Amino acid sequence: MRFTDTTDLATWRQTVREFVATNWKRGRVIDEDDNPLGEAQQDEGRVKEWLDTLGNNGWIAPAWPKKYGGADMSPLEQFVLSQELTGAGAPTSRQMLNLVGPTIMLHGTEEQRLEHLRPMLKGEVAWCQGFSEPGSGSDLASLQTRAVRDGDDYVVNGQKIWTSGAHRADWIFMLARTDPDAPKHRGISYLLMNMKSPSISVRPLINLAGTHIFNEVFFEDVRVPVRNRIGEENRGWYVGTTTLDFERSNVARVVNIKKQVGRLGRYVQARAGSDSGVPAAYRMELTDRAVETAVCELLSFEVVSIQARGGVPNMEASMNKMFGSELQQRVDATAMHLTGLAGQFREPAGLEGEHRIRAANNYMLSVPATIAAGTSEIQRNIIATRGLGLPRG
Ligand SMILES: Cc1cc2nc3c(=O)[nH]c(=O)nc-3n(C[C@H](O)[C@H](O)[C@H](O)COP(=O)(O)OP(=O)(O)OC[C@H]3O[C@@H](n4cnc5c(N)ncnc54)[C@H](O)[C@@H]3O)c2cc1C
Structure with a gap:
């Protein structure tokens, strides 16, 4: 049992620390010690510049293969990077990337990986998660949003709720019912939908702290190409649980x-x-x-x-x-x-x-x-x- 870094990991940790000291810490808007318990205020322009720098190094999703924009790192190297960046108060990722990215990596086709992973890493495309519905939160498999096959498309109708960041998202990864007659876990598919499609409306929900983070999202006859389905039709529940496992693994x-x-x-x-x-x-x-x-x-x-x-x-x-x-x-x-x-x-x-x-x-x-x-x-x-x-x- 060993809870200390190996020599290689200690060297890597030092490299990250120096990188953070040079590229993030310098020129902070507010020093953390000045604001002892609150989050440091972060300037949006600086955050973007920083994430671009991280992305150029392959450090936003460091354990992904280089061909998708990662750095081929081991999960332990990724962990050290995450510890150091988070410890310094530096942003580490893009909206929802840690949920949908690894899911596409595991369950997507090569074409889907090439289409979606790089734009997500570069911050060209922001994502949101369309799982919960007004009657389906804990009992997620009871969800009612319908996707009906029509030629090469699905036609989606229904509503999602608590959709974090939907008001800033370009795409949504979602669960929709494709077989209403099957047992509830077996009639769901996992779809990627462009939020710029016609007939999607987003309504804000303001939280207890007065902040706009999540939303309601409504779909009326929204068309999603069948090629935007991740995994097999009606097997989306199992793809969705992978997303949830990644979400809950937040270290x-x-x-x-x-x-x-x-x-x-x-x-x-x-x-x-x-x-x-x-x-x-x-x-x-x-x-x-x-x-x-x-x-x-x-x-x-x-x-x-x-x-x-x-x-x-x-x-x-x-x-x-x-x-x-x-x-x-x-x-x-x-x-x-x-x-x-x-x-x-x-x-x-x-x-x-x-x-x-x-x-x-x-x-x-x-x-x-x-x-x-x-x-x-x-x-x-x-x-x-x-x-x-x-x-x-
Ligand atoms: C800050 C925030 C961000 C969120 N962002 C997103 C998002 O981006 N996308 C998205 O899809 N969803 C999002 N959600 C929704 C979240 O996943 C649901 O709120 C959560 O799954 C609970 O569902 P619910 O709100 O419908 O509560 P319910 O399922 O109605 O639960 C009500 C209460 O009953 C309890 N309960 C229910 N079933 C059981 C059971 N079987 N055994 C014991 N107790 C039970 C629950 O624990 C809870 O206390 C977000 C929620 C929050 C708070």
């Missing part, structure tokens, strides 16, 4: 949590012995978060070790997602306790010191973490049935 979350716990520690240290010192009970609470973060890191190592052996984590991805998202919420609650009233400022621009903290913002933004990509209850069901072999409830 960058724990890097952010670790950073946040570290900053909270510094916050407490800076106040030790002063009038604004933090009560002992909250110090204990922060200690619990630090221990849980160490556990979460081990879960992410397990996900990566399965990927390194060429597998797609399933139950392990659910454990990682469930534990990480619940921990994120606990850390944000701890931040609220530690920072008290100073953490309540919603718009800290122009404020000084501890008033820039934005703990309340982070607290609200973490509420959906245990819902998105399948709720904690659904992850527990997966772990119970596929992991522990327990009967269905």
